[in-house]
Amino acid sequence: MLEHGHNHYLILASLAVAVMSAFTGLSLTQGASAMGVAQRKLVVSMSAVALGSGIWSMHFVAMLGMTLPVSFHYDALVTMMSALVAILLTGIALLLVHFGKRTGLRITLAGVCVGVGILAMHYIGMSGIQDVKPVYSAFGIGVAIVASIVLCVVSFWISYGHRESRNILSGTLVFGISIVAVHFIAMAGTHFVKIDGAQSTGLWMSNEVLAFGVTLSSFVISGAFLLVGVTFAEGMRKSQNNVQSHQPVAEKTAADAPVARQSAVIRIPYESDGQTHFVQSDDVAAVQAEGRYTYLYHPSGRLFCPWSISAMETKLANTQFVKVHRSYLVNTHHVTSFERKKDNGVCFFESMAHLDHVTVSRSYLKQVRESLGV
Known part of the structure; x- marks a missing residue:
């Protein structure tokens, strides 16, 4: 040795x-x-x-x-x-x-x-x-x-x-x-x-x-x-700056938004372990397009949904969801802060698992800001 x-x-x-x-x-x-x-x-x-x-x-x-x-x-x-x-x-x-x-x-x-x-x-x-x-x-x-x-x-x-x-x-x-x-x-x-x-x-x-x-x-x-x-x-x-400098979006919306969005709640299906389950739309923070299907960002995780993004947009039309990108719908009740950039914006989700932020494209920036009341 x-x-x-x-x-x-x-x-x-x-x-x-x-x-x-x-x-x-x-x-x-x-x-x-x-x-x-x-x-x-x-x-x-x-x-x-x-x-x-x-x-x-x-x-x-x-x-x-x-x-x-x-x-x-x-x-x-x-x-x-x-x-x-x-x-x-x-x-x-x-x-x-x-x-x-x-x-x-x-x-x-x-x-x-x-x-x-x-x-x-x-x-x-x-x-x-x-x-x-x-x-x-x-x-x-x-x-x-x-x-x-x-x-x-x-x-x-x-x-x-x-x-x-x-x-x-x-x-x-x-x-x-x-x-x-x-x-x-x-x-x-x-x-x-x-x-x-x-x-x-x-x-x-x-x-x-x-x-x-x-x-x-x-x-x-x-x-x-x-x-x-x-x-x-x-x-x-x-x-850290966003948390310190922006009051909660829900408070701003209630105080400043000229028109309140409706709060209808629908059941959204998702698939797991060969079975179809359901979640309430107000518990979903965001929806992401994935080909002909979508993913739901939920407190329990990232869930696979058989609905397409276009079908999702139609079904969520009378809820608190707003389109922020061609591939994303965001639940304004879950947005904790918003940052305006040069030609777009960012919605932040401080407490949602698997989702830190979603970028708002320029074409949807105006309607998103109106929905958030900012």
């Missing part, structure tokens, strides 16, 4: 990389449920790359800090495969929570997928080490599996149980620490032995070449973290 240790400075660097990639990936998808399908696919793909490459970079930053009494190098193909596996499984996890109704089961499965992705990346990456052979204990593997899945499920519940800014920040810290913790828990159950007369096949990388690739990856992650962080901070600032 070969004695191995770690450079403490590179351990801290690996933690920084993990936290930055976690923040980038988790905050990029904030508000994605209110986007169109094409835009949501793009955002989810970018987030998967950020999280997956961050997991990979964290692992190899830490491995660069590992010291052994003998020299060793890496198989380039296996090293690349470890990165792709991390991105793929992270992408599957994000698809689970951003497409379809976000339930507790989906959030849990997403956490499990990421936990498996971290483990798969770790052990595939370790198998790429040449000249020395990693030897694992069954107990060490078992502890790593349990730790990875439990920590990732917890981080996803924190991040996706409620999609508010503070939840994303808390989830970022837990997820970043989880990546590092799983790595070193797995390493604690790993030993190395020297392989005498080993013959390397295929393309291989020295620690110096790997360091170049990891440095480049970490630089890109740092840049993405800064760009996303500026947008995230600006969004938090605007949200």
Whole structure:
């Protein structure tokens, strides 16, 4: 058995990389449920790359800090495969929570997928080490599996149980620490032995070449973290300003609106588990078009409705709903604040799960403002 240790400075660097990639990936998808399908696919793909490459970079930053009494190098193909596996499984996890109704089961499965992705990346990456052979204990593997899945499920519940800014920040810290913790828990159950007369096949990388690739990856992650962080901070600032500077829309409407909208309530169907259920229209915050169907934003989650957006607009004509975009109807009773921009506007929903805001297009801006009484 070969004695191995770690450079403490590179351990801290690996933690920084993990936290930055976690923040980038988790905050990029904030508000994605209110986007169109094409835009949501793009955002989810970018987030998967950020999280997956961050997991990979964290692992190899830490491995660069590992010291052994003998020299060793890496198989380039296996090293690349470890990165792709991390991105793929992270992408599957994000698809689970951003497409379809976000339930507790989906959030849990997403956490499990990421936990498996971290483990798969770790052990595939370790198998790429040449000249020395990693030897694992069954107990060490078992502890790593349990730790990875439990920590990732917890981080996803924190991040996706409620999609508010503070939840994303808390989830970022837990997820970043989880990546590092799983790595070193797995390493604690790993030993190395020297392989005498080993013959390397295929393309291989020295620690110096790997360091170049990891440095480049970490630089890109740092840049993405800064760009996303500026947008995230600006969004938090605007949200706080809107809460402080705007009185509740319902009060303004009652006091200032020249014409009160009717308050008829209708039953809207939605489908779940092979059955058709119903919700009251006054409990629905917004309706989003999705092809020939629609999604309802309800306190219980994002619900699939068989009605088209045109049918929905007709049936909700005598309610508090107003069209704000060709793909959106908004319940004015659930709008907590409104912001006027240069040529459009934004309706905010502070307490509605899966829905932060909806953009008001220029063509509907006047009627929306009249409905809100602003």
